[in-house]
Amino acid sequence: KQEVTQIPAALSVPEGENLVLNCSFTDSAIYNLQWFRQDPGKGLTSLLLIQSSQREQTSGRLNASLDKSSGRSTLYIAASQPGDSATYLCAVMFSGGYNKLIFGAGTRLAVHP
Amino acid sequence: EAQVTQNPRYLITVTGKKLTVTCSQNMNHEYMSWYRQDPGLGLRQIYYSMNVEVTDKGDVPEGYKVSRKEKRNFPLILESPSPNQTSLYFCASSLVVGRQPQHFGDGTRLSIL
Numbered sequence: 632k633q634e635v636t637q638i639p640a641a642l643s644v645p646e647g648e649n650l651v652l653n654c655s656f657t658d659s660a661i662y663n664l665q666w667f668r669q670d671p672g673k674g675l676t677s678l679l680l681i682q683s684s685q686r687e688q689t690s691g692r693l694n695a696s697l698d699k700s701s702g703r704s705t706l707y708i709a710a711s712q713p714g715d716s717a718t719y720l721c722a723v724m725f726s727g728g729y730n731k732l733i734f735g736a737g738t739r740l741a742v743h744p
Numbered sequence: 745e746a747q748v749t750q751n752p753r754y755l756i757t758v759t760g761k762k763l764t765v766t767c768s769q770n771m772n773h774e775y776m777s778w779y780r781q782d783p784g785l786g787l788r789q790i791y792y793s794m795n796v797e798v799t800d801k802g803d804v805p806e807g808y809k810v811s812r813k814e815k816r817n818f819p820l821i822l823e824s825p826s827p828n829q830t831s832l833y834f835c836a837s838s839l840v841v842g843r844q845p846q847h848f849g850d851g852t853r854l855s856i857l
Binding site: 662663665667670673674675676677680682720722724728731732734735736737 | 773775783784787788789792794802803834841842844845846848850851
């Protein structure tokens with residue numbers, strides 16, 4: 632069964648810390664992996680999309696890496712800010728299921744001043 | 745502004761009363777999809793559409809219908825809603841599935857009494 636797991640489920644850090652969110656998936660045959668941010672009462676905002684042929688993507692203070700062979704992705708957030716507080720979701724589009732995303736349960740991040 | 749728009753945002757209704765949740769995108773995207781989000785179960789795909797007049801079931805299609813008569817619209821229809829369809833619903837779209845990020849609407853919270 633194709634599954635996506637995110638660790639930790641929740642994380643609380645002081646402002647300014649660099650932090651890493653982890654995502655693992657059960658099948659290395661993927662089309663892409665996408666990281667989203669979800670704020671309470673809001674929809675999902677796409678942060679980064681990594682194609683299967685890529686190793687990483689960067690946007691501002693965010694960097695996402697992909698290691699297909701080990702079935703892992705990490706989202707690195709540099710110099711965290713209170714505005715980064717949200718739930719971060721990892722979603723994988725597996726080969727053979729290219730029409731849908733399989734989501735992890737998310738990591739709930741709180742950055743306190 | 746590029747966006748995916750869902751209506752209504754919130755709805756409380758009763759068992760058996762037919763309802764439609766509308767979804768519209770202004771980005772000329774070919775691919776559209778519906779997900780539901782439930783505590784402990786995460787986001788799961790209900791239906792998707794690769795293009796006009798092309799729709800197919802996702803992982804949890806029971807009790808739902810969709811149609812894609814125009815490229816921009818992808819309504820979700822609950823013919824006879826039941827309490828187990830109480831959930832947070834998201835519509836998503838992308839230009840080319842698998843190659844472009846998926847963009848999500850702000851969600852529709854349905855409560856079926």
